Amino acid sequence: MEAIAKYDFKATADDELSFKRGDILKVLNEECDQNWYKAELNGKDGFIPKNYIEMKPHPWFFGKIPRAKAEEMLSKQRHDGAFLIRESESAPGDFSLSVNSRHTSRPSLTLIPRRMESWASAGEILSMSWITQTPTGGKELATGRPACFPAIMSPP
Numbered sequence: 001m002e003a004i005a006k007y008d009f010k011a012t013a014d015d016e017l018s019f020k021r022g023d024i025l026k027v028l029n030e031e032c033d034q035n036w037y038k039a040e041l042n043g044k045d046g047f048i049p050k051n052y053i054e055m056k057p058h059p060w061f062f063g064k065i066p067r068a069k070a071e072e073m074l075s076k077q078r079h080d081g082a083f084l085i086r087e088s089e090s091a092p093g094d095f096s097l098s099v100n101s102r103h104t105s106r107p108s109l110t111l112i113p114r115r116m117e118s119w120a121s122a123g124e125i126l127s128m129s130w131i132t133q134t135p136t137g138g139k140e141l142a143t144g145r146p147a148c149f150p151a152i153m154s155p156p
Contacts, residue, residue, distance in 0.1 A: 001026075001027045001030075001055060001056070001058075002024055002025065002026055002027065002055075002056040003024070003025045003027050003037075003039070003053040003054060003055050003056060004022065004023070004024060004025075004053065004054050004056060005019045005020060005021050005022060005023040005024075005025060005052060005053055006021065006052055006053060006054055007021050007052045008020050008021050009048060009049060009052050011046065013047075015046055015047055016046045016047050016048070017039055017040075017041060017044060017045060017046030017047065017048050019041055019048065019052075023041055024041075024056075025039040025040065025041050025048065025053060026039060026040040026041070027039050027053075027055070028040055028045060030050075032047070033047075035049060035050055035051070036048065036049060036050060037050050037053070039053075058085075060083060060084050060085055061084070061085050061086070062084050062085070062086045063086060063087055064086065064087045065086050065087075066089060067086075067089060067096065067098070070084055070086055070096075070098040071098065074098055074099070074100040075100070077100050079100070080100060080101055081099065081100065081101075082099070082100040083097060083098060083099040083100065084097075084098055085097050085098075086098065
């Protein structure tokens with residue numbers, strides 16, 4: 001995840017990272033301390049105060065939008081596979097993945113769903129809710145935890 005520096009910060013300890021207002025920092029770990037994040041800038045890493053930065057949202061996360069709005073937005077995309085993630089309407093605390101699959105005869109995305117919001121046939125949008133983490137292509141993150149995104153599978 002990336003963050004934008006809101007203020008200058010001068011490191012006062014060896015394990016801290018100095019930065020200037022406007023710098024784009026790569027946040028490596030948000031779980032070390034409630035007030036400090038581990039981040040990287042220009043090949044160096046260290047701790048930064050979390051109140052000095054603003055997290056940049058992922059371009060694919062749309063927060064709390066209704067499924068109908070997600071489907072409308074995706075229907076304007078010209079290619080299969082366009083997707084967005086949003087907060088689930090039917091299961092607070094869960095997320096929904098909506099994928100544009102209108103040019104395929106069957107969905108090409110495999111998820112381990114908790115509940116289906118709608119299942120698309122050709123020409124429709126696929127939306128599902130899930131709670132299980134599925135590794136992408138069998139790869140794991142450097143931390144050893146499975147990736148949070150579903151595996152994309154080709155139809156048989």
